[in-house]
Amino acid sequence: MARIVISIDPLPTERPRARKQLVVCSRCGPVGGPHGLHTLATAAQDHHLAQHKAALTTPTTSEALR
Structure with a gap:
C-alpha cells in the first residue's frame, strides 16, 4: 500500500501577505x-x-462475527 501524504501548499496571489493555503x-x-x-x-x-x-482500521473479532 502506498504512503499517503497530506501537504499544505501556498496558493500564489497578487498580494504576498494575503496568501491562502490549500x-x-x-x-x-x-x-x-x-x-x-x-x-x-x-x-x-x-x-x-x-x-x-x-x-x-479493521473491525475487531466480535464485530466481525455479528
Whole structure:
C-alpha cells in the first residue's frame, strides 16, 4: 500500500501577505477550499488524515462475527 501524504501548499496571489493555503492529499487531491490561516489549514490536514486512518482500521473479532 502506498504512503499517503497530506501537504499544505501556498496558493500564489497578487498580494504576498494575503496568501491562502490549500490542503492537498496525494490520494484524493485537493481537500476542501483554500484556507486564509495556516492554523485552519493544519486543522483540515489533521482531520483528513484521521479520516484515512479510520478507513484503514479493521473491525475487531466480535464485530466481525455479528
